[in-house]
Amino acid sequence: MDGAAILERLRARLGSALIDTHTQHGDHTALVDRAALPAALSLCRDDADLGFDVLMDLTAVDYQKYPGREDGPRFEVVYHLYSLRWNHRVRIKVRVDEDDAVVPTAVPLWPIADWFEREVWDMFGVRFDGHPDLRRLLMYEEFVGHPLRKDYPINRRQPLIGPRI
Amino acid sequence: MGVGSFFTSRLDEAIGWARKYSIFQYPFVTACCGMEYMATACSHYDIDRFGAGLPRFSPRQADVLFVVGTISHKMAPVLKRIYDQMTEPKWVVAFGVCTCTGGFYDNYATVQGIDTIIPVDVYIPGCPPRPESVIDGLMKLQDKIATGTQRY
DSSP: OOHHHHHHHHHHHHGGGEEEEEEETTEEEEEEOGGGHHHHHHHHHHOTTTOOOEEEEEEEEEOTTOTTOTTSOSEEEEEEEEETTTTEEEEEEEEEOSTTOEEEOOTTTOTTHHHHHHHHHHHHOOEEETOSOOOOSSSOTTOOSOTTSTTSOTTOOOOSSOOOO | OHHHHHHHHHHHHHHHHHHHTOOOEEEEEOSTHHHHHHHHHSTTTOGGGGTOOOOOSSGGGOSEEEEESOOBTTTHHHHHHHHHHSOSSOEEEEESHHHHHOTTOOSSSBOSOGGGTSOOSEEEOSSSOOHHHHHHHHHHHHHHHHHSOOOO
16 A cells, blocks of 8 residues: 555544644655544554554654744654555654643553653653553653653753762 | 881882782773773783783672763662772772763763762773773873772
8 A cells, every 4th residue: 555545544434533644755644633543543553454563663742842833732642653564654643732641552552552652751741541551661760850841951960869079 | 117117108019019900890881982991901902911901790809990881860879889889999980971071961861970979080081082091091090009098
């Protein structure tokens, strides 16, 4: 399936839950509604013609200071999917607000999502509803805040053991 | 009286001479500087000339802690514990600019110089330092070992 056909299939199955699509440099992206995300991801994995059996990456973007996006939803969670069988790819995006930064988990679909989601929680503070063990992955438990948020001060220090005087 | 003090100072020098040629280092390697440490430790530069040819991979059997590479705040308690496990006499070498000052990692994750956690005897700057710099640092450490007060 080429990228346009993939997006067309998603549009046909998801209807109005598919908010937007775009294509750039041969990469195809679908922006879906958060409520429909589990259905969209299941469709991508289980539809025989789509067959996205690999979750290559799951990450997030903070658009807080992004030109033109200042008043939109702050975070975008991004899923990069790949099909070993068909050798095609698609990118799924979902937008969430800062006050309600929760996304349904993808762990039941792709077990690798476990650590990806822990990393996104650690770095961006986006929660994943239904995740079996949502702890920080890279930083330590005592760390306060989420360092990849755009409003995290670049010079803030949080030493685990204090500097020697 | 004079004979006694003369004798004590000579014993210090003798111990210093012995200690400076038996540097058993513990390489605490966390990052890319490790490659340069390995280059220095290989036969081409022959650091056995300085009695430092045998790294020990237990801090309890080591004299010098080589901190090689970036230390994150998460790693800091481990480094402190390794240092505490070493027996006296002990020295610390900060290998590379990350261990000296944090280098260009001025961010949320990185310790801004290991001397904020443990005492450091010799700083070897560079990103990474050339083996010549490392040997220079090693010789400065030897001077410090040989001329310092010896505890025994």
